[in-house]
Structures are given as C-alpha cells and as structure tokens.
Amino acid sequence: MPVLLAISLSAYAQETKTADTAKTTKIEEVVVTSLGIKRQARSLTYSSQQIGGDELTEVKTPNLLNSINGKVSNVQINKTNGGVGGSVRITMRGDKSTRNSQPLYVIDGVPIVNNTGITGTGGPNVDYFSGMPDTGDVLSTINPEDIESINFLKGASAAALYGSQGSNGAVLIVTKKGVAGRSSISFSSSITFDDVYNLPKLQNSYLQSTPYNAATGATGTYDSWGAKGASKDYVKNFFDTGITRINSLSFQAGNEKTTNFFSLGSTNNTGVIPTSTFDQYNINYRNSSKFLNDKLTLDANVMASLQNSKNRLTPGSYFSPISNLYWLPRGIDFDQFSGDNYTYFNNTRFLPAQNWWAIRPDGGFEDSETQNPYWILNKNPVTTKNKNFYGSASLSYALNSWLTAKLRGNYNYYNSDTQRNIYAFSNNTVSGINGKLSKNTIEKTTTYSDFILAGSPKISDNLSFDFTVGTSISDLKYTITNIENNRLFTANLFTLNNLAWNGEGNGYKIDTPHRQDQSVFASANFGYKRLLYLDLTYRVDWSSTLSKAPKNNFDYYSAGLNSILSDVFKLPEAINFWKVRASYATVGNALDPTSTNPQPIFNGGVITGSYSSAPVDIVNFPQFAYLFPQPEMNKTFEAGTEFRLFNNRLSFDFTYYNSNVSNQYLKNVSTGGSIYGTNLAGIDISAGKIQNTGFESSLSYKVFDSKKFGWTVAVNASANKNKIKEVFPIGFYTGSGDVKPFFLTGGGYNGIKVGGSFGDIYGTAFLRDAQGRIVVTADGVPQLAEDRQTFLGNPNPKFMLGFNNTFNIGKVNINFLIDGKFGGKVLGITQALNDKKGVSQVSADARDNGGVSIANAAYANGTAYTGKTDARAYYDVVGGSGGINEAYMYNATNVRLRQASISYQFSINGKYFKDATLSLIGTNLFFLYNKAPFDPEQVSGVNPGGVGVDILGMPVTRSIGFSVKANF
Incomplete structure (x- = not known):
C-alpha cells in the first residue's frame, strides 16, 4: 500500500515522494550539486561526500575545515602556522597543479574566491624572510554555527559545470535558513584550553662554549658546545596556556511565504605564545521569500566579519621568538632578560633599548638572527586586521x-592589512x-553573476529528462600593496608620513591584478525507469x-553513467541498494591574474639573433608556440560503486580515479642561455603533465541500533599515487637537470622532475662510495655529495x-576520531638548526657517548670507518640550514x-526552553604514532611550496574544554 512521505533532507528542500512500504527501507537523499541544483543522490554519476552541520560543531574549531579532518575520504587538510583563525590547505585526490591545487568553494550555489592573495610559491625561507x-583566509571568517552542511565534489566530473574554477573539485557550503512555521533561538558557547606538547627535545646539560659575561659585556659564543654543567629549562615555561572562547547566538522564524535566519558569533583567543591574541566577530542574515503565488522565490544572504x-607566529629565524628561545646558549640566566627585563631606557637616545646577552658594548649583535624573544613580541609586534563582507541574492x-x-x-569584499612595527x-x-615599518595590504573584490534556465519536461513514465543552460560572468580584482621602509624620520613612529621615500631602505610596491571570466554552459540528465542515469555537460x-594567447577561450565537457543494479536484478534480501557509476571529464583551469603576459628573459636584457628587432613579448616568437599562455587541462576518469546492506545498517562507497593535468604553468624556466637562434635565457611556460591515480572508500556501519544503546562506526580510507609524466617540451634545454625548484629552504627544496612526484624534496645528501657507504674525512666527518x-x-x-x-547510551553521546596518514617523508630544518647550535638532546647524547657513530661509513680509500666522530665536528657539517638535508628526513607516518x-x-521541552547539551571536548589530543620531531601535517603555507618542510614552525598544541548548546 503506497504511503505519502514528507521528506526534509539536508535542510535543502522539503519534497514529497510516493514509496511502497513493502520495499522502502531508506528515504532517498536529496543533495545539492553543481550550480546549486538539487538532485537525488541515486542519480549522481560521480563521487560526493557530505558532512552535516552537527558534525562541524560537535567539537568546534575556529576554521570550519579543521573540523572535517579525517572525516572525508581522500581529502587532505593541513593547518598552517597561523594558529587560531589561520589558513587551511586542502587538497582532494592529490596535488594537481604547480600553481594551486585547492578546490573551488561555493556558498549556497554561488562560487567565492578563498585565497587572500595571489597564488605564489608559499612558505618561508629560513635564509631570508x-x-x-x-x-x-576567507573561510576562516565564516561562523561554523551558520553552516547546514558541506558537500565535497572531489572529481572534475562533479565540478565540471563550475568551469575552470572547479578543476580541482568543489566544496559546496550550504548555510542555514529559517524553517516555515517555527520560531526558535539557539545559543552555543565553548571554551577550550590549549597547551603545547611534542616540543623539540632540547638539552640543558652542556653550556655555552665561550661564556657570556654580564659584567664585562662579553657576549660569548652563540652556541651550547661548552663544558658540562647545569642550566634551567626555560622553554616549557615560556609558553602560556591558550584560551579560546567561541560563542554564537541565532534566531530563526518564518511562515509559508517567508523565512528568516539571523546569527551573531564571536571567537576570542589568547594564544600559547605570550602576547598573541585573536578576535573575530560575525554577523549573518538570510531571508527566503515567495511571491506571485509562489512562482517567484527570493533568497538573499549577507555575512560580515571582522578579525x-x-x-x-612567524616561521623562520628573524622574527620568531621560538628560534631565539630554543637557541639561547645554555648557562645564561634567561630570567634577567624575560618579562619586563627585555628592555631598558637608553639615556643617550632617550628610547627603550633591547636587553639581550648577544648585544655587544658597541651596540652590535653577536649574530644577525638573534633577538630577545620578548623584544620580538613587544617591540617587533605584527598585527593583522581582516574585514570580510559577502552578499548574495538569487531570484527564481x-x-x-x-x-x-x-x-x-x-559580491565579496575582503581586506587584509598586516603591519609589523620594528623599533629602534x-x-x-x-x-x-x-x-622599520613593514606593511602588506591586500584588497580583493569579487563579483559573480549567472543566469540559468532549468527544466524537467515530462517525456514519458519511463524516461526522465532534466536540463540546464546558462551563462555566467565572474570578475576578480586585487590591489596588493607592500611597504618595507627602514628610513623613519622620528624613531618608533610608524606612520606613512614619517617615512622617507627616497634612497636605500625604501621598498614600495603596488600590484593590481585583474581577471575576468565569461562562460556559457549546459547540462542534460537522463533517467530510464529510475534504473539508469546519464549525465552530460558542456562549457x-x-x-x-589568455588575452595574449592566440585563443582566449577553451571548452570542455563531461559524461557520466550509472545503473541501480538493485532495481535491475533480483538480489539477496541483505542487499538493499547497489549502484555502479562511471564518468569522464575534461576541465580547463585558466591562469592567475599575474600571468596574463609572460615576459621572456634575455641575456643582457636585450635580444640578439634573427629576432633582435622584435619587442620583448613572447607573442612575437612564433617558434615558441608552446610557450603561449594556455589553460591547464584536467582529464579525469572515475568509476565506483555504492552498497547499502542489512536494512541499510551498513553502507559502503568505493571510487577509482585517474586524472592527468597538462599545461602546468612554470615560471622563470632556464633555457641554458640560448634557444632557436636567440639569446633567450628564461621564460614562463605552459607545459608538463601531472598524473594522479588512486582510490577512495567510505564505510558506515550501525553495529548496535536501539533506543538505549547505539554504536556507529565510520571508516574513510584512500590512497593516491602522484607522478610527473612530463615537465618541459622535447628538446627544451633547461640547464638544471630537468628540475624546476620553486621553494628553497636552505639546502633543500621541493621540485618537479619527470618520473618523480609532485612535492618531491630535493637537497643535499651524504657523499657515498660505490658500495653506498658514507664517505668521511680523516677525522671521520661526513662529506657532502x-x-x-x-x-x-x-x-x-x-x-x-x-x-x-559514535556511541549513544541513553542521553549520553560519546564520539572519538582516530586519523592516520601513512607513508611519506618530511624535512626537519628545525632539528638541523638545533643540532648545529648544540642545544638538541641528540647533540648532548652524542657528547655523552664520546661522539657520533656513523653506520656504514668508509674513508675515501675504501677502508671501513668504525670509530666515533667528534659531535661538534659532525654537526657543524651535517646540521644547520646548509648542512646535509638527508640526515634530517623523517618518516611522515x-x-x-x-x-x-x-x-x-537535557530534554526539557518547556514552554520556552526546549533542550540543552553539555559536552566535554578535545582536539588533537595526542599522537598514537609519530617519529618526526614535529607535526608532519603542519605546513608553512597554503601553496605547493609550503609542504613537507619544518622551519621553526608552531609547536603542536592540544585543546581540551567544554561546550554548551541550548535551544529555546
């Protein structure tokens, strides 16, 4: 007997479906796909995975994407060193681009640009910063309590309708809106306490080799290679207990014609680094209204935030309080420089002056990188002010x-103003x-609009047909200003009017990149008897x-097919649902705004040879046709299956994929000095191909499912293999071993090379003989290859x-998530620097053991070396940023x-008070396994060059606290 089911799923829509109670075991999901189009999940021909808003706020974090880590298969999320409110790097199905592998972000069906600046190389350099x-980033400004759900479209097929912006996949964010016929108020508050753990292992038993003498002003040496002695541990006591408070208040009300949702939010943090603070305030309003007998629907949303x-924390050495803390020579009493003792009044200049052991009587510094950590925090302070306004409207x-x-x-307006005041x-x-005044300002304005015709004409009872045709325009404008000026008229007055704008020490730069994309697109979706579905898209x-290219447009397409086998064949009763799917897509990805006209570099700055009269513009060199700006092209195939078994208690999803992204954009590629009869020395080129192949799977099983006790297990597993198939065109000479470095970290860097993988780390290694043994000098010191x-x-x-x-025991809910990353290697520059300074525990252990034992070593004449090498002599060569990087590669598992x-x-159901939830929460609680002396997941920046290298990054922190939610 048929019954009428009222379905309200994912807060997207309320629909009615007729279902046969004898066969229906699960209400069909309705999900939002590309361009905000609602579709039944059974009809999708590609992989997608959805996270509900409750999962995002179960254990709340300031950046909503941090709450997703480990919950979605094949989505890798990395935090930067920015701490609370910092950026997040997210990749789906591996790195695909030398420019940017992050996905497109879409709020309520309309794309936004998440990055705050122009895509660059990312990450700091320890030798210059x-x-x-x-x-x-923009996503860090969104209140997680305003989110209804997030859907991850991981492949190019799923995001093809979004065009070049969706080449790396798409993250669809649906915000909350009011519900007709119901008024409610919700309040949530959480407080967490953050503490540092997994600090580098440092020694306190060997002192400064030449001691500091406060009486004479002798600084001593900037190391801890001296005699054995006792020194206090100042590192642990330096860090504070961080406190993060997140509060949110929302109101919703509505009737059949209009609904409203309004919220206020705040995030306030005092960090583990003394004096570090973060404050954010959000406001959000969304209205949905119907007019003209419900034919016209208006949906409008406004979000604004201040940070x-x-x-x-600034990674690197110059402005990091951590580096100066780690490297403080042992035996020096840090208390005489800490707290209010970091400064004194200089009677000559009548200014506050820095108090630090490394300052000589003449005012010079023992080392170019050393300063008092408290001076850095108080007299080299850096502040950031971010303003974000987002408004959207939809008429249907x-x-x-x-x-x-x-x-x-x-319309999205984002302004980020960062300033560092460096005192005399x-x-x-x-x-x-x-x-000195350092100031970076990024002003970004994004506008997007589209017009869409969407239809579902009835063809027959057996054949369904949906289509979409439309056009869109997006416009992205930046104004990026950078000031680096050390010519202040009046000391310690950090205003633009106090700067001298002529002569050395004045750095001023302003860029105004601009990109506009115009598009037409269409899609068609066919269904046969709800058994077979075909998707087609074209854009x-x-x-x-691409204005300087011979062709300024590019097209692409996708096709997908699925079959509901559980409705085609008579299967065992245990199988409730079985679907197979496959899709193919070709999706382009346009260049960054700064890459509109690549400029060739000629030796001596002038052109010689047969083209000496041509302007310095690549379009004047037809023989370099492959060098013209071209869009990246992503060709992706995927196939998968979905199961639901045992009355839908077990669900399983599996996807295999293969993607090839060609026309990688490589900057300043060396040609070896000459090519094609000219003296062309370097050029930006569009070439190369990156391949990603892998699988992703997710499994959910309700082990127990009763009113008194429930236990649900969810497992996400994935593997990805990345390979560089091509780099430069055949015959293109680079003079650099076919390696294109784009991020230098002392002696090591990330680079790409045919046969390698994206993100490969190249650097210095031990010199080895034909038998693979480390070659040492007569003193037993290793040599560099x-x-x-x-x-x-x-x-x-x-x-x-x-x-x-997840366990449900009556009114008690218990949840825990274990997240594992297996394989890979990372480079620890921090450990290398600590070793060379003699402050690491490893260096102390080596001294205690009479030196360093080097396994499998030999002299240059082939004689095996079995002795011990003097610890300082060993780490002078092996340690440091310019040492032997191979020694500091660690298992990233x-x-x-x-x-x-x-x-x-608490279920109250009173007249005004409905329910409340009290929780004990924790994030990043501890490692079950980690061999690296730092967090292998933490990155220096969101762009490709910031991955896999630790340079004095933020120590690992855990957060434990409480949260309360109440509904009225």
Whole structure:
C-alpha cells in the first residue's frame, strides 16, 4: 500500500515522494550539486561526500575545515602556522597543479574566491624572510554555527559545470535558513584550553662554549658546545596556556511565504605564545521569500566579519621568538632578560633599548638572527586586521510546471592589512637606526553573476529528462600593496608620513591584478525507469588571462553513467541498494591574474639573433608556440560503486580515479642561455603533465541500533599515487637537470622532475662510495655529495585512514576520531638548526657517548670507518640550514586522536526552553604514532611550496574544554 512521505533532507528542500512500504527501507537523499541544483543522490554519476552541520560543531574549531579532518575520504587538510583563525590547505585526490591545487568553494550555489592573495610559491625561507605571518583566509571568517552542511565534489566530473574554477573539485557550503512555521533561538558557547606538547627535545646539560659575561659585556659564543654543567629549562615555561572562547547566538522564524535566519558569533583567543591574541566577530542574515503565488522565490544572504590578530607566529629565524628561545646558549640566566627585563631606557637616545646577552658594548649583535624573544613580541609586534563582507541574492521564477529561470549573483569584499612595527635597537639586520615599518595590504573584490534556465519536461513514465543552460560572468580584482621602509624620520613612529621615500631602505610596491571570466554552459540528465542515469555537460570559458594567447577561450565537457543494479536484478534480501557509476571529464583551469603576459628573459636584457628587432613579448616568437599562455587541462576518469546492506545498517562507497593535468604553468624556466637562434635565457611556460591515480572508500556501519544503546562506526580510507609524466617540451634545454625548484629552504627544496612526484624534496645528501657507504674525512666527518639536488623523499601520504566511532547510551553521546596518514617523508630544518647550535638532546647524547657513530661509513680509500666522530665536528657539517638535508628526513607516518567528545542532552521541552547539551571536548589530543620531531601535517603555507618542510614552525598544541548548546 503506497504511503505519502514528507521528506526534509539536508535542510535543502522539503519534497514529497510516493514509496511502497513493502520495499522502502531508506528515504532517498536529496543533495545539492553543481550550480546549486538539487538532485537525488541515486542519480549522481560521480563521487560526493557530505558532512552535516552537527558534525562541524560537535567539537568546534575556529576554521570550519579543521573540523572535517579525517572525516572525508581522500581529502587532505593541513593547518598552517597561523594558529587560531589561520589558513587551511586542502587538497582532494592529490596535488594537481604547480600553481594551486585547492578546490573551488561555493556558498549556497554561488562560487567565492578563498585565497587572500595571489597564488605564489608559499612558505618561508629560513635564509631570508620578510617577517609576515599567515593572515588567514576567507573561510576562516565564516561562523561554523551558520553552516547546514558541506558537500565535497572531489572529481572534475562533479565540478565540471563550475568551469575552470572547479578543476580541482568543489566544496559546496550550504548555510542555514529559517524553517516555515517555527520560531526558535539557539545559543552555543565553548571554551577550550590549549597547551603545547611534542616540543623539540632540547638539552640543558652542556653550556655555552665561550661564556657570556654580564659584567664585562662579553657576549660569548652563540652556541651550547661548552663544558658540562647545569642550566634551567626555560622553554616549557615560556609558553602560556591558550584560551579560546567561541560563542554564537541565532534566531530563526518564518511562515509559508517567508523565512528568516539571523546569527551573531564571536571567537576570542589568547594564544600559547605570550602576547598573541585573536578576535573575530560575525554577523549573518538570510531571508527566503515567495511571491506571485509562489512562482517567484527570493533568497538573499549577507555575512560580515571582522578579525584582529596580534603576534601570530612567524616561521623562520628573524622574527620568531621560538628560534631565539630554543637557541639561547645554555648557562645564561634567561630570567634577567624575560618579562619586563627585555628592555631598558637608553639615556643617550632617550628610547627603550633591547636587553639581550648577544648585544655587544658597541651596540652590535653577536649574530644577525638573534633577538630577545620578548623584544620580538613587544617591540617587533605584527598585527593583522581582516574585514570580510559577502552578499548574495538569487531570484527564481517558475515559468511553468517544468521550467524555471534563475538569476543569481554575489559580491565579496575582503581586506587584509598586516603591519609589523620594528623599533629602534632591534637587530640591525632587520631594522634601520630609527626602526622599520613593514606593511602588506591586500584588497580583493569579487563579483559573480549567472543566469540559468532549468527544466524537467515530462517525456514519458519511463524516461526522465532534466536540463540546464546558462551563462555566467565572474570578475576578480586585487590591489596588493607592500611597504618595507627602514628610513623613519622620528624613531618608533610608524606612520606613512614619517617615512622617507627616497634612497636605500625604501621598498614600495603596488600590484593590481585583474581577471575576468565569461562562460556559457549546459547540462542534460537522463533517467530510464529510475534504473539508469546519464549525465552530460558542456562549457566554454573566455578568460582575460589568455588575452595574449592566440585563443582566449577553451571548452570542455563531461559524461557520466550509472545503473541501480538493485532495481535491475533480483538480489539477496541483505542487499538493499547497489549502484555502479562511471564518468569522464575534461576541465580547463585558466591562469592567475599575474600571468596574463609572460615576459621572456634575455641575456643582457636585450635580444640578439634573427629576432633582435622584435619587442620583448613572447607573442612575437612564433617558434615558441608552446610557450603561449594556455589553460591547464584536467582529464579525469572515475568509476565506483555504492552498497547499502542489512536494512541499510551498513553502507559502503568505493571510487577509482585517474586524472592527468597538462599545461602546468612554470615560471622563470632556464633555457641554458640560448634557444632557436636567440639569446633567450628564461621564460614562463605552459607545459608538463601531472598524473594522479588512486582510490577512495567510505564505510558506515550501525553495529548496535536501539533506543538505549547505539554504536556507529565510520571508516574513510584512500590512497593516491602522484607522478610527473612530463615537465618541459622535447628538446627544451633547461640547464638544471630537468628540475624546476620553486621553494628553497636552505639546502633543500621541493621540485618537479619527470618520473618523480609532485612535492618531491630535493637537497643535499651524504657523499657515498660505490658500495653506498658514507664517505668521511680523516677525522671521520661526513662529506657532502656534489649533486645538491639529490632526491630525498616526498611528504605526501601514500595512504590515509579515518576511524570515527559514535556511541549513544541513553542521553549520553560519546564520539572519538582516530586519523592516520601513512607513508611519506618530511624535512626537519628545525632539528638541523638545533643540532648545529648544540642545544638538541641528540647533540648532548652524542657528547655523552664520546661522539657520533656513523653506520656504514668508509674513508675515501675504501677502508671501513668504525670509530666515533667528534659531535661538534659532525654537526657543524651535517646540521644547520646548509648542512646535509638527508640526515634530517623523517618518516611522515602519524596516527593521532584527532578529536573526542562526551556529551549529555537535557530534554526539557518547556514552554520556552526546549533542550540543552553539555559536552566535554578535545582536539588533537595526542599522537598514537609519530617519529618526526614535529607535526608532519603542519605546513608553512597554503601553496605547493609550503609542504613537507619544518622551519621553526608552531609547536603542536592540544585543546581540551567544554561546550554548551541550548535551544529555546
């Protein structure tokens, strides 16, 4: 007997379906796909995975994407050093691009641009660093309590309708809106306490080799290679207990014609680094209204946020309080320089001056990188102010029973202003005599609009047909200003009017990149008897970044097919649902706004040869046709299956995929000095191919399912193999061993090479003989191999696993998530620096043991070396940023208790007070396995070059606290 089911799923829509109660075992899901189109999950021909809003706020984090780590298969999420409110790097199905592998983000069907600046190389360099921290991203400004759900479209097929922006997949964010016929108020509050753990293992038993003498002003040496002695541990006591408070208040109300949702949110943090703070305030309003007998629907949303942060950790050596803390020569009493003792009043200049052991009587510094950590925090402070405004509107008009017209648009304004004030008496490497002002401002304006006709004409009872045709335009404008000025008229007055704008020490740069894309697109979806589904899409993009290319447009397409085998064949009763699917897509990806006209580099700055009269513009060199700006092209095939078994208690999803992304954009590629009869020395080129192949799977099983006790297990597993198939065109000479470095970290860097993988780390290695033994000098000191671009490893995991458990015991809910990344290698520059300074525990152990034992070593004449090498002599060569990187490669495998919570629900159901939930929560609680002396997942930046290298990064922190939620 048929019954009528009212379905409200994922808060997207309320629909009615007729189902046969004898066969129906699960209400069919309705999900939002590309362009905000609602579809039944059974009809999708590609992989997608959805996370509900409750999962995002179960254990709340300031950046909503951090709450997803380990919950979605084949989605890798990395935190930067920015701390609370910092940026997040996310990749789906591996790195695909030398420019940017992050997916497109879509809010309520309309795309946004998440990055705060122009895609660059990412990450700091330990040998030179401008002193600016991670400033956060647009997603960090969104209140997680405003999110209804997030859907991950991982493949190019799923995101093909979004065009070049969706080449790396798409993350669809659906915000909350009011519910008709119901008014409610919700309040949530959490407080967590953050503490540092897994600090580098440091020694306190060997002192400064030449001691500091406060009476004479002798600084001594900047090392801890001296005599044995006792020294206090100042590192642990330096860090504070961080406190993070997150509060949210929301109101929703509505009737059949209009609904409203309004929320306020705040995040306030005092960090583990003294003086570091972060404050964020959000406001959100969404209205949905119907007019003209419900034919016209208006959906409008406004979100705004303000962020203020101070002293986010700056990786590197110059402005890091951590480096100066780690490297403090042992035996020096840090108490005489800490707290208020970091400064004194200089009677000559009548200014506060730095108090530090490394300052000589003449005012010079013992080392170019050293400063008092408290001076850095108080007299080299860095502040960031971010403002974000987002507004969107959608008009939908039902032209008839099967055809709807939609007009949508959004506007996003983002302003990020970061300033570091460097006071007089700072280390003269980073400051002028009166100080220095460093200021970066990024102003980004994004507009997007589209017009869509969506139809579902009835063809027959057996054949269904949906189509979409539309056009869109997106416009992205940046104004990026950078000031580096150490010529202050008045000391310590950090205003633009106090800067001298002529002469050395004045750095001023302003860029105004601009990109506009115009598109037309269409899709068709066919269904036969609800057993077989076919998807087709086609799109053409015109991009301003291709204005200098012979062709400024590119087209692409996708096709997908699935079959519901459980409705085709009579299967065992245990199988409730079985689907197989396959799809293929070709999707383009236009260039960045800064890459519209690549400029060739000629030796001596002029052209010689047969083209000497041509302007310096690549379009004047037809023989370089492959060098013209071209869009990346992503060709992806995927196939998968879905099962639901045992009355839908067990669900399983598996996908295999293969993607090849060609026309990688490589900057400043060396040609070896001449090519094709010219003296062309370097050029930006569009060439190369990156392949990703792998699988992803997810399993959910309700082990027990009763009112008194429930236990649900969710497992996500994935593996990805990345391979560089091509780099340069055949015959293109690079003069650099076919390696294109794009991120230098002392002696090691990430690079690409045919046959390697994206993110490969190349650097210095031990010199070895024909038998593979380490070659040592007569003193037993290892030697460096001549090749300074030796392959050392790749930081990307070979396998990822998330294991989530949820227990329901009456009104008590217990949840914990174990997250594992297996395989890969990472480079620890921090450990190398600590070893060379003699402050690491490893260096102390070596001294205690009479030297360093080197396994499998030999002299140059082939005689085996079995002795012990003097510890200082060993680490002078092997340690440091310019030492032997091979010695500091670590297994990146790590398994951690990612998050855990215990909650109790109070069901009151009073006139005004409905229910409340009190929870004990924790994130990043501890490692179950980790061999690296740092967190292998933490990255220096969101762009490709910031992965796999630790350079004085943020120590690992855990958070434990409480949260309360109440509904009225």
